[in-house]
Amino acid sequence: MAKYTLKRLIMAILTLLLVACLTFLLMNSIPGSPWVSEKAPSQATLDALNAKYGLDKPLIVQLGKYLENILKGDLGVSLKMQQNRPVLDIIKEMFPVSAKIGVFALLWAILVGVPLGCLAAYNRGKWLDSLLRIICTIGVSMPSFVVASLLLTGLGGNDQSMFPTIFKASLGVKSYVLPCFALGVYPMCYISRQARSAMLDSLGQDYIKTARAKGLKNTAVIFKHALRNALIPVITYLGPQIAFVLCGGFVVESVFSVPGLGRYFVQSILNRDYPLIMGTTIFLAAFIILMNFVVDILYKVVDPRITLEEGGN
Amino acid sequence: MDDKTLLEIKNLKKYFPVKGVKGPGVQAVENVSFSIKKGETLGLVGESGCGKTTLGRTILRLYEPTSGEIIYDGKTIYSGGVNMPLLDKQGKQVLDKDGSPIMREGKKIAVDMMPYRRKMQIIFQDPSASLDPRMTVGEIIGEAIDIHKLASDKKEREEMIKSLLSRVGLNTEHANRFPHEFSGGQQQRVGIARALAVKPEFIVCDEPISALDVSIQSQIVNMLEDMQNDLGLTYLFIAHDLSVVRHISSRIGVMYLGSLVELGESYELNKHPMHPYTKTLLSAVPVPDPEISHSRQRIVLQGDIPSPMNPPKGCRFHTRCPYAKPECAESVPEFKEYDKGHWAACHLLG
Numbered sequence: 215m216a217k218y219t220l221k222r223l224i225m226a227i228l229t230l231l232l233v234a235c236l237t238f239l240l241m242n243s244i245p246g247s248p249w250v251s252e253k254a255p256s257q258a259t260l261d262a263l264n265a266k267y268g269l270d271k272p273l274i275v276q277l278g279k280y281l282e283n284i285l286k287g288d289l290g291v292s293l294k295m296q297q298n299r300p301v302l303d304i305i306k307e308m309f310p311v312s313a314k315i316g317v318f319a320l321l322w323a324i325l326v327g328v329p330l331g332c333l334a335a336y337n338r339g340k341w342l343d344s345l346l347r348i349i350c351t352i353g354v355s356m357p358s359f360v361v362a363s364l365l366l367t368g369l370g371g372n373d374q375s376m377f378p379t380i381f382k383a384s385l386g387v388k389s390y391v392l393p394c395f396a397l398g399v400y401p402m403c404y405i406s407r408q409a410r411s412a413m414l415d416s417l418g419q420d421y422i423k424t425a426r427a428k429g430l431k432n433t434a435v436i437f438k439h440a441l442r443n444a445l446i447p448v449i450t451y452l453g454p455q456i457a458f459v460l461c462g463g464f465v466v467e468s469v470f471s472v473p474g475l476g477r478y479f480v481q482s483i484l485n486r487d488y489p490l491i492m493g494t495t496i497f498l499a500a501f502i503i504l505m506n507f508v509v510d511i512l513y514k515v516v517d518p519r520i521t522l523e524e525g526g527n
Numbered sequence: 528m529d530d531k532t533l534l535e536i537k538n539l540k541k542y543f544p545v546k547g548v549k550g551p552g553v554q555a556v557e558n559v560s561f562s563i564k565k566g567e568t569l570g571l572v573g574e575s576g577c578g579k580t581t582l583g584r585t586i587l588r589l590y591e592p593t594s595g596e597i598i599y600d601g602k603t604i605y606s607g608g609v610n611m612p613l614l615d616k617q618g619k620q621v622l623d624k625d626g627s628p629i630m631r632e633g634k635k636i637a638v639d640m641m642p643y644r645r646k647m648q649i650i651f652q653d654p655s656a657s658l659d660p661r662m663t664v665g666e667i668i669g670e671a672i673d674i675h676k677l678a679s680d681k682k683e684r685e686e687m688i689k690s691l692l693s694r695v696g697l698n699t700e701h702a703n704r705f706p707h708e709f710s711g712g713q714q715q716r717v718g719i720a721r722a723l724a725v726k727p728e729f730i731v732c733d734e735p736i737s738a739l740d741v742s743i744q745s746q747i748v749n750m751l752e753d754m755q756n757d758l759g760l761t762y763l764f765i766a767h768d769l770s771v772v773r774h775i776s777s778r779i780g781v782m783y784l785g786s787l788v789e790l791g792e793s794y795e796l797n798k799h800p801m802h803p804y805t806k807t808l809l810s811a812v813p814v815p816d817p818e819i820s821h822s823r824q825r826i827v828l829q830g831d832i833p834s835p836m837n838p839p840k841g842c843r844f845h846t847r848c849p850y851a852k853p854e855c856a857e858s859v860p861e862f863k864e865y866d867k868g869h870w871a872a873c874h875l876l877g
Contacts, residue, residue: 339546420657423589424721428671429644442661518705519660 222510226503233499234284237492238277246486280492289496290489295482301493305475309497312467312474315390316460319398320452327402328448331409332441338414346406353403362396362469381472393470397463401455405448412444419443446517453509457502533729533761534586535562538609539595541578541585545836551593553835555581557785557843558595560862561870563729568755568762570776570793572769572808576832578785579765580652583731586763587647588640599729604643606636645675648722652734654714658706664692664717665702671724691720695750712743716750723754729761737766748775769812773797778868781805784843785835787862791869801871803848842874850875 264270268279283290289301296304334346369377369392381389416422417440425435467477475494482490513520541556555578563569571579584590586597594608611633613621620628651657658667668688678684689699695716706714715735722730732751736744752775754760766772772779773793780790781804789802800806807826814820828847833839839846845855855874862872 420651420653421659423584423649424651424657424718425659425670426589427587427644427649428721428725429641429674430670439659439661443659517661518663519707 222507226500226507229503230496230499231281234281234492234496235277237495238280239273241486241488241491242273244486284496289493292482292487292490294485294487295478295490301489304478304490305493305497308473308475308478311472312476313460315393315397315467315472315474316456316463318390318394319463320401320456320459322394323398323402323405324448324452327405328409328441328445330402331406332413332436332444334406334410335413335417336436343410346410350403350406353399354407356399357465358396358400358463359465359469361399362393362466365392365396366469379470381470389470393463393466393472396469397459397466401459404451408447408451409444412447413440416440416443442516446513449509449512449516453505454502457498457505460501531565532562533565533600534763535596535598536560536586537596537598539582539585539597540593540608541581541590542593548836550836554785554838555835556585557838558862559782559785559787561780561787561790563761563763565728565761566755566759567777568764568775570772570779571763571765571782572767572772572779573782574832575767576835577782578835579767579782580733582782583649583733583763583765587649587731588637589649591637599643599647602638603636604638604640606633608635609633645725646727647729647731648725648727649731649733650715650718650722650735653738654711654718655706657718658714658721660706663703663705664697664709664720667706667717668692668702668721668724671721675725677725687724691724694723694754695720711739712746715739715743715747719747719750719754723758726758727760729763732762732764734765734767736771737768744771751775769808781808784832784838786843786872787870788844788873789869789871791866791871795866795869799866799869801865801869801876802844802873803850803875804844805871842872 261270268276271279280290287302289305291298291300292304330346330350334343337343365377366379377392378389381393417436422435422439425439430438464476464480466472467474468480471477475497478490479494479498482494537560539556539559540554542551542554544552557578559582561569571582573579581590585592588597588605592605592607595605596603596607596609597605609632610630612628613631615621623629658664662670665688668691669684672678672684672687678687688702692699692701697713697716697720701709701713701717706717709717715738719735735751736747739747748771751762751764755762762775764772764775776793778791779793779796781788781796781802783804789796789800789805791801796805797809800809803826807828810824810826814823826849828849830847833843833846839856841857842848842851842855842860845851848855852874858874860872860874860877862870863876864870865876
């Protein structure tokens with residue numbers, strides 16, 4: 215286990231390094247610069263800024279300096295969005311907002327998606343299965359901004375209404391409902407489809423017949439034997455999904471004006487705020503890697519056949 | 528062995544409906560009738576896809592029968608689509624003008640299987656697939672004990688699991704392991720221990736050895752025989768290997784395309800097979816003597832086994848039977864007792 219964790223850790227660091235380099239190079243290949251705006255600053259100002267942030271140096275030098283700073287735990291300061299504020303501070307402020315919405319979105323997605331999937335599998339081929347299939351197909355194929363916009367136009371209102379259009383933390387639970395719902399629709403439908411096929415698979419297995427032959431009640435057969443075995447694909451999907459959803463549904467946050475990481479990420483790209491883009495990307499990448507690791511550990515808990523050590527039985 | 532009948536099935540049918548196809552669908556089991564006496568082993572042979580496994584599972588009502596009757600220990604546990612003579616209030620048959628009894632469809636009976644799950648068990652063909660991969664061996668066996676509340680406390684439960692494991696030749700420490708940590712033969716032993724956990728009277732052995740290595744096969748067969756002697760079990764032993772079935776069974780039934788074509792004492796059936804299909808099967812059993820092997824006549828069937836979705840009219844075997852007569856294609860031969868205890872369904876015998 216220790217050996218496995220160490221190996222994963224080294225791999226994680228290498229992956230992050232690669233992500234950092236790739237983002238840096240990609241970013242520099244996009245036309246434009248942080249200093250392009252309607253009111254162009256004077257050449258002297260530009261020179262001064264470039265010198266300050268090292269933007270006049272060769273690319274490779276910039277990259278080297280940036281990586282060096284990351285290793286020191288310094289993600290740099292925002293160039294444009296919140297000038298001179300450390301990126302780390304910004305992430306610290308934005309992430310909890312996104313995470314809160316993300317957690318609730320995923321929670322309802324799982325709590326509704328898994329039972330719906332089981333229900334569909336159990337009623338395979340009947341009208342309920344078809345109905346759920348239609349709903350889930352719509353849910354999976356509808357982009358989240360469409361869902362969000364539909365919810366906004368259909369239900370949204372002012373601050374006093376049940377579902378305020380513009381997110382305000384001061385309004386409490388009310389303002390979380392719509393963003394959480396919009397963010398959870400896709401995962402819910404996806405999980406339900408996954409759970410359905412996994413359930414169908416495990417319901418057809420011989421050990422289900424064994425359980426029935428033992429005299430076990432139908433509900434016990436389904437929950438104790440079939441569902442436990444059907445959860446593995448769902449967990450696989452959940453790993454990266456948790457990272458994405460917690461770091462902010464980019465678009466959903468924009469639609470509801472949630473001051474979260476996702477919205478900030480999109481805006482930082484539009485504004486060419488290099489350190490902020492880099493910081494958020496690396497944060498997201500690290501989070502995905504972490505979640506994948508957690509999922510691998512969870513596999514072991516869910517399925518005893520999986521061993522984490524290489525060359526294991 | 529006493530002569531008490533433990534299990535009787537009458538005209539049992541199991542059809543699987545097929546989507547988008549009209550008609551009864553796959554006719555996996557068609558009109559099968561036989562009875563098993565207490566303490567005996569009835570072997571069931573036939574080529575793959577002939578409905579042996581379906582029959583075994585339908586008897587235990589793991590599949591719900593389409594029609595027919597299942598009677599266990601004198602009690603009807605399933606009855607459906609069976610015609611019964613209409614009785615008047617005095618219990619006499621009501622006759623029509625010609626003097627023949629008026630028939631009506633009997634009441635459908637489908638009892639709760641829970642009490643019978645204790646008495647009737649099954650050992651599955653694929654040991655690795657039939658054990659829940661997420662449970663330890665102890666949990667797998669213990670669950671059966673829990674369902675039927677066979678242990679009064681935790682200690683007794685542990686003791687029962689341990690004794691079951693040693694009964695099937697496993698170590699008692701194996702209870703904490705998962706199925707995938709065992710070899711195929713050991714997994715099948717777990718499957719047997721699991722079936723034994725509820726102290727059953729009747730076990731359907733659904734090809735319990737065909738997934739195993741030859742050297743392990745004989746171990747398991749011997750173990751099943753020992754258990755039968757010690758515990759007085761009754762077996763329905765399903766296999767496609769005639770030589771194994773010959774060894775373990777007191778009587779043998781031969782199935783072809785969902786129907787029972789011949790049933791008789793093991794020795795009789797081997798010495799004097801009646802049905803052409805049984806003769807064919809017997810001629811295909813390898814003989815470990817090259818001289819006999821060369822001199823004997825092999826009957827090789829032509830063509831493929833017909834689809835059970837659209838079985839041939841009349842005798843189901845007539846399309847491949849080397850001796851088929853015109854009437855074979857027209858009417859279904861009756862399953863009749865031609866010799867004492869020797870049944871067959873063939874027009875040629877009539």
